[in-house]
Amino acid sequence: MIYVENLKKEFKKTIKDPGLKGSIKSFFKPKNEIITAVNDISFHVPKGEILGFIGPNGAGKSTVIKMLTGILTPTSGKCEINGQIPYKNRKNYVKEIGVVFGQRTQLWWDLALRETYTVLKEIYEVDDENYKKRMAFLNEALELEDFITSPVRTLSLGQRMRADIAASLLHSPKVLFLDEPTIGLDVVVKDNIRKAIKAINEEENTTVILTTHDLQDVENLCNRIVMIDKGLKVFDGEVSDLKRRFGQARELNFVPENAESINDLDYKNEFLLNEDDLSVENNGVSVTVRFNSDMVSVEKMLNYTLSKTHVKDINVTDADIEEIIKGIYRSEVSLDA
Amino acid sequence: MRKVFKIYRPFTHAGVLLAAQYRINFFFFILGDILRCFINYFLWHAVFTSGGEKTFAGFSETDMVVYIFISFLTSVIAYSDGSYAVGEEIRDGNIAMRMIKPIRFDLAFLFQELGERLITITLIFVPMMLGVEVYKFAVTGVIGFNILNFILYLFSLILAYLITFYFNVCYGYSAFILKNLWGANFLKDCIVGFLSGGVIPLAFLPPAVAVTLNLLPFASQTYIPVMMYVGMFDVPTIIYSFALQIFWLIFFIILQQIIWNACVKRMSVQGG
Numbered sequence: 246m247i248y249v250e251n252l253k254k255e256f257k258k259t260i261k262d263p264g265l266k267g268s269i270k271s272f273f274k275p276k277n278e279i280i281t282a283v284n285d286i287s288f289h290v291p292k293g294e295i296l297g298f299i300g301p302n303g304a305g306k307s308t309v310i311k312m313l314t315g316i317l318t319p320t321s322g323k324c325e326i327n328g329q330i331p332y333k334n335r336k337n338y339v340k341e342i343g344v345v346f347g348q349r350t351q352l353w354w355d356l357a358l359r360e361t362y363t364v365l366k367e368i369y370e371v372d373d374e375n376y377k378k379r380m381a382f383l384n385e386a387l388e389l390e391d392f393i394t395s396p397v398r399t400l401s402l403g404q405r406m407r408a409d410i411a412a413s414l415l416h417s418p419k420v421l422f423l424d425e426p427t428i429g430l431d432v433v434v435k436d437n438i439r440k441a442i443k444a445i446n447e448e449e450n451t452t453v454i455l456t457t458h459d460l461q462d463v464e465n466l467c468n469r470i471v472m473i474d475k476g477l478k479v480f481d482g483e484v485s486d487l488k489r490r491f492g493q494a495r496e497l498n499f500v501p502e503n504a505e506s507i508n509d510l511d512y513k514n515e516f517l518l519n520e521d522d523l524s525v526e527n528n529g530v531s532v533t534v535r536f537n538s539d540m541v542s543v544e545k546m547l548n549y550t551l552s553k554t555h556v557k558d559i560n561v562t563d564a565d566i567e568e569i570i571k572g573i574y575r576s577e578v579s580l581d582a
Numbered sequence: 583m584r585k586v587f588k589i590y591r592p593f594t595h596a597g598v599l600l601a602a603q604y605r606i607n608f609f610f611f612i613l614g615d616i617l618r619c620f621i622n623y624f625l626w627h628a629v630f631t632s633g634g635e636k637t638f639a640g641f642s643e644t645d646m647v648v649y650i651f652i653s654f655l656t657s658v659i660a661y662s663d664g665s666y667a668v669g670e671e672i673r674d675g676n677i678a679m680r681m682i683k684p685i686r687f688d689l690a691f692l693f694q695e696l697g698e699r700l701i702t703i704t705l706i707f708v709p710m711m712l713g714v715e716v717y718k719f720a721v722t723g724v725i726g727f728n729i730l731n732f733i734l735y736l737f738s739l740i741l742a743y744l745i746t747f748y749f750n751v752c753y754g755y756s757a758f759i760l761k762n763l764w765g766a767n768f769l770k771d772c773i774v775g776f777l778s779g780g781v782i783p784l785a786f787l788p789p790a791v792a793v794t795l796n797l798l799p800f801a802s803q804t805y806i807p808v809m810m811y812v813g814m815f816d817v818p819t820i821i822y823s824f825a826l827q828i829f830w831l832i833f834f835i836i837l838q839q840i841i842w843n844a845c846v847k848r849m850s851v852q853g854g
C-alpha cells in the first residue's frame with residue numbers, strides 16, 4: 246500500500262547577517278546552509294492501518310507528509326503509494342488521497358462552508374447521488390450541520406478542523422493524510438476528532454497516516470507508530486510496546502503549603518535511584534519530580550511526599566514525548582555499551 | 583472542453599460570491615481609475631487646444647478622447663491579479679492546498695478571476711461604451727458606431743485578457759525565486775501600463791520605438807484591441823495583429839507551464 250524507502254529531504258537555507266548590511270551582503274554573496282529535515286526514513290504501511298507519526302516540533306513530520314502527498318520532491322529515496330509516485334503525475338495521484346494540514350485550511354475562507362463542498366464535488370467529479378450519500382455520512386461522523394451555512398472564517402478551530410477533514414474525505418480517498426489534526430484543540434474536541442477518524446477508518450477501511458506531537462492521539466488511535474526526531478526514525482512499532490519500554494517516566498508536580506517544608510524531602514536518599522530514574526527541580530514555588538515508575542511506584546512516591554509536607558496542589562502526569570525520546574536515546578546508549 | 587468547463591465553473595461561482603463580499607472595495611478601485619481617466623482627458627484636451635494643430639500622428643481630438651476612454655476600459659477589463667494571487671500563495675505556502683487537489687492552477691485561477699470580475703465588468707462596460715458613443719455623436723453629429731469594429735474589438739479584448747493573465751501567472755510563479763513580490767508588482771504594472779499603450783498611443787512614439795513596442799506582448803494587451811475599436815487598422819494589419827496576439831498567448835501558456843515544472847522541483851513550502 247504505502248512504501249517509503251530511504252526518504253531524504255534537504256533544504257537549502259540562506260543565512261543572512263542582521264541589518265541592512267547583512268541583507269546587501271547576502272544578496273550578492275548568499276551563504277547557504279543545508280538543513281536535512283528528513284534523513285533516510287523507511288517504513289511501510291498495509292491497507293487499513295492507522296499509522297501515527299510522532300515526534301517533537303521540527304522533527305520533520307510535516308516534511309514527510311509533504312513528500313508523501315506530492316507537494317515536495319524528495320532529495321533522494323523513494324515513496325510509492327497505491328502503486329503511484331506522488332510527485333510524478335501529481336494531478337492523477339491526488340485523486341486517490343485526502344489531505345489535511347492542521348495549520349492550514351483547504352476551505353474557502355470567505356465563503357459559506359457548503360460552497361467549498363460544491364466546488365470539491367465538481368473537482369473530484371462526484372455525481373449527485375454519491376455526493377448526497379457522502380455528505381450524509383460525513384455529517385453523521387463529523388456533525389457539520391450546525392455550521393455548514395456559516396462562512397468558514399467564523400468557525401471555531403474545532404469546527405474548522407472537522408470541516409477540513411470532511412473536505413478531504415468527500416471523494417472517498419483510499420489514503421488519508423492528517424498533519425497535526427488535533428493541534429490547538431481542547432481535550433473534548435480532540436476526543437471527538439479522534440473518534441471520527443477511528444469511525445471513518447473502521448467503516449471504509451481507509452488507510453490513515455497522521456502526525457502529532459501529542460502521545461494521547463496515538464494511544465487512542467493508532468495501531469502502530471513511527472517516532473522521528475531530528476529527521477531520523479527512532480522507533481517503529483506498536484504503541485503499547487513503546488509505552489512498555491519507554492513510557493514509564495512520570496512527572497509529579499506539587500505546590501507546598503510552606504516553602505520551608507521542602508527541605509524535609511530527600512528523594513535521593515529515600516529511593517536511592519540514579520539521575521536517569523529520578524530528578525528533582527524546585528523553582529521556589531512548585532516542585533517537579535521526574536521519576537521512573539518502574540523503579541518506584543506512583544503510590545510510594547505520593548505517600549512519601551504527602552507524609553513529609555502539606556500541599557496546596559498536587560498532580561502526576563505521563564511523560565511527554567521529549568522524555569520518551571530521551572529514554573530511547575538512553576536505552577540505545579546502554580545497549581551499545 | 584465541456585468537461586473543463588464543468589470542473590472549473592464552480593471557481594467562477596465562488597469568485598462571484600467573493601466579489602460580492604468586497605463590492606465596496608471594487609467600487610473605490612474603479613472610482614480611482616475613472617478619476618485618472620478624466621485627468622488624462624483634460625491633459626490631452628489642453629495639449630490639443632494649445633498646440634493649434636488639428637491632428638497628432640493621425641489622431642484628432644475626438645479620436646484621442648475615444649482612445650483614452652477605450653484604452654482605459656480595455657486595461658480595466660484585460661487586467662489580471664493573477665501575479666498577486668499566485669505570488670502570495672507561494673509566499674505563504676498555501677499553494678500546497680492547491681497542489682493536493684487534482685486541478686490545474688492556471689485554470690483554477692483563471693475561472694476564479696473571471697467570476698470575481700464579472701460584476702465589475704458588466705457594471706462598467708455598457709455605461710462606458712455608451713458614454714463614448716454618445717460623445718462621438720455629440721461632437722461629429724453622425725452615429726459612428728461600427729458593429730464590425732466592435733466585434734473585432736471583443737475578440738481582441740478576450741485575447742488581450744488571456745495574454746495578460748498568463749503573463750501575470752508567469753510573473754507570479756517567479757515568486758519562487760523572488761520570494762517577495764510586493765514592490766516589484768507595482769513597478770511591473772507601471773512599466774506594462776506604458777509599454778502597452780495604456781498611457782499614450784504607441785503611434786505617438788518615434789517610429790523605431792513604436793515598431794519595436796508593437797511586436798512586444800504588451801501592445802497585445804491594450805494597444806491592439808483599442809486600435810481595432812477605433813478602426814485605425816487596415817485589413818492586413820488586423821490579420822497580422824490577431825496573429826501576433828495568438829502567438830503571444832500560446833507563448834505565455836507554454837512558458838507558464840515550463841516555469842511551473844521547474845518550480846515544483848525546487849519548491850520548499852514553508853510552515854505547517
Ligand SMILES: Nc1ncnc2c1ncn2[C@@H]1O[C@H](COP(=O)(O)OP(=O)(O)O)[C@@H](O)[C@H]1O
Nearest residue numbers: 256282302303304305306307308850851852854
Ligand atoms: N521550506 C523550508 N525551508 C527550510 N527549512 C525548512 C523548511 N521546511 C521545514 N524546514 C526545517 O525542517 C525541519 C523539519 O520541519 P517540519 O517537517 O515542519 O517539522 P515538524 O512538522 O515535525 O514540526 C525543521 O528544522 C524546519 O525548520
Ligand SMILES: [Mg+2]
Nearest residue numbers: 306307425854
Ligand atoms: Mg509540522
